[in-house]
Amino acid sequence: MHTSDYLPHRRQILVFRGGDGREYLNDLHGLHVDTGRWERLRCSGTIPEARANHCSAVLNRHLFIFGGWNGQTRLNDVHVLDTDTMVWSRLEPRGVAPPPRAGMTLTRIRDRLYLFGGSGPAAKCFDDLQILDLKEMCWTEITSRSKSGGGGSSGTALSSGSGVGEERAIPGAHLASAAENSGLERSRGGGWGGNQANPNDEHVTESVSIWGEGPGPRAGHSATVLDRRLVIFGGSHGSRYLGEMFVLDTDPVPEPLVIAPSCAQLIGSHLRHYLDREDFSDVTLIVEKRPVRAHRLVLSIASDRFKAMFSSGFRESSEREVEVEGCSFEVFKLMLGYIYTGEPPSALLVGSQSDPILAAELLALADQYMLDHLKQLCEARLTEEVREDTVDSIMDLAERSNSWQLRAVCRHFVRNRDERHASFASSF
Structure with a gap:
């Protein structure tokens, strides 16, 4: 119900509290990895309201918090903490914000935050991928959606501009079934599995398309980063617990296209x-x-x-x-x-x-x-x-x-x- 993130320059794991079984909390604690000592951290600024089942990610010396459940409603706000000054700020990114949700994951790859899944109103699970471009401070439009794969859902597959690794980088990993043709690609496109145009070749943020079949709707899953790849594992959808793994390559090797007439x-x-x-x-x-x-x-x-x-x-x-x-x-x-x-x-x-x-x-x-x-x-x-x-x-x-x-x-x-x-x- 809480989140924890390691800040190398502080040598601390920062824990933004969730609920304790009686109430929802919004205090911040730090664990010193060298001494094993806990410390309650004093913050100022626009502090996020008390919540649980939120998600977090770190870029450089900034801690980002998104969404969650405050006991009455699901949230979709974005806050950032400057861990040098310990001042919270609420962000107002341009673009269309993701629907309120809880139980999702937030993963930082380069200058982007990748938000996936979670549960919305009436316990409806999402299978969408949302991308927050931190350079532009803008939610990126996701296009070219296709039917999703894992989890047996009928939701939409993720869409953005890269490919999923054909190589099985993780033993036992379940790659997208369209692994030969997926990846992120800036409107131009991206995907779960293969080679598409490289979204980093030029700075475009208008839209991103994902190729390949991504995870189905889920919440409570895990997400981690392996080099430039986003790895999604498990979670639950309704009464079903899921055990497959998906890999999204956010910067696939560009595939030269032979499209000029012979x-x-x-x-x-x-x-x-x-x-x-x-x-x-x-x-x-x-x-x-x-x-x-x-x-x-x-x-x-x-x-x-x-x-x-x-x-x-x-x-x-x-x-x-x-x-x-x-x-x-x-x-x-x-x-x-x-x-x-x-x-x-x-x-x-x-x-x-x-x-x-x-x-x-x-x-x-x-x-x-x-x-x-x-x-x-x-x-x-x-x-x-x-x-x-x-x-x-x-x-x-x-x-x-x-x-x-x-x-x-x-x-x-x-x-x-x-x-x-x-x-x-x-x-x-």
């Missing part, structure tokens, strides 16, 4: 802008007496037919203009659009209401220029057109264009049609 991605996304453009074009294809500017390298990568055309020894390899015969300008332009964008023409989309003759002509051209993916798209589109009055012509097209999948569909149609006819004839 060269291949850049080429793929920009290539479409060079279709029939004069920029860098080195060949003009003449189709039905109409020019289409293109790039030998692009065409050769996509099509072995083009590659052979532009290889040494062929007339097309040295000519600036190349005549293309045997197809319409419209269909040839659709094929080039596919090569430069990688996207199928709208006429080939399944369910398209476009003229199937366009898909048939594109199928023949795709076979001629050895564009297998485009050819398969054409086959898929034309299978929708297989019926009694078209199956023979589509079968003939499939044979001429080496479209074995389309041919198989036609043969399936004919086979089942003939069986139906035979069955119908035998019934008379």
